[in-house]
Amino acid sequence: MWPILRAITRAFDAILTPFAGLHPWVGLTVVSVVTGVVMLLIFGKTSNQQKIAEAKDKLKAYIMEMWIFRNDTVVMFSAIGSVIRSNLQYLRHSLRPLVFLFLPVLVIMVQLGIRYANEPLAPGDTAVVSVKLKEGTAPSQTSLDLVAAEGVRVVSPALRIDSKNEVNWEIMAEQSGHHQLALVTAAGTVQKSLDVGPERKLGKVGAVKARANSWNAFLYPAEPPVPSDSIIESIQVTYPHRELRFLGLTINWLLAFFVISVAAGFALKGVFGIEV
DSSP: OHHHHHHHHHHHHHHHGGGTTSOHHHHHHHHHHHHHHHHHHHHHHHSOHHHHHHHHHHHHHHHHHHHHTTTOHHHHHHHHHHHHHHHHHHHHHHHHHHHHHHHHHHHHHHHHHHHHSBOOBOTTOEEEEEEEEOTTOOGGGSOEEEEEOTTEEEOSOOEEEGGGTEEEEEEEEOSOEEEEEEEEETTEEEEEEEEEOSSOOSOOOOOEEEBTTSHHHHHOTTSOOBOTTSSEEEEEEOOOBOOEEETTEEEOHHHHHHHHHHHHHHHHHHHHTOOO
16 A cells, blocks of 8 residues: 555645745645545536436525415425425435545545644654554563654653553654654664754654554555554654634634635536536
């Protein structure tokens, strides 16, 4: 799975590199609008456009009937039932395209997540490195050490929590750069990247490095996964969350992505002649 994820990640690197030095809103808006258009085209190709148009026309007619005969209780209840049936028919014809939309939208969300969910550390910032060991491995009885590269300092001894199969360290970022942390076990060493930047620009930030062929390895493709034969299940660094501000409000990147992409799809449906 990793070769496929790496190819997808490199493709998104090429797409988003021109926006790396710009405000994060720029790249997010462009990708969201393009995603909205792609979603619209997939919806149009995989849905029964005639049936959707018929269901929408019936729905409008029954709503108009409810308004015209609002003083006639019998007709009103009949129209309400017809509205519900038309809505169900519309949803039934819309479900099939959602199956085709799920995977490409999920891939786009994952790729945006490793770029927009977190910011790199700044020099002087502290973070926690949390290592999860595989089930049945007691941290207190396991040889595991954290070795930090130059530019990063380990500021606390290992905190071993047997009840959670977890070992934690506190580190401090001292110099800007793309650093490597080494988790040394009796069976070998696993590397984890650490990003420290003087400016919090847009770029891949690998908050989690997970075991190969796991769900988390799919969700966090910023770096190669943990080897499947390692005692380490995952490694996580507590990066600061990226904050996107709009009109004085802090907006989550995922909410912004969905709002912009859906709005773009609805705004352009007439241009492409697609019923939604």
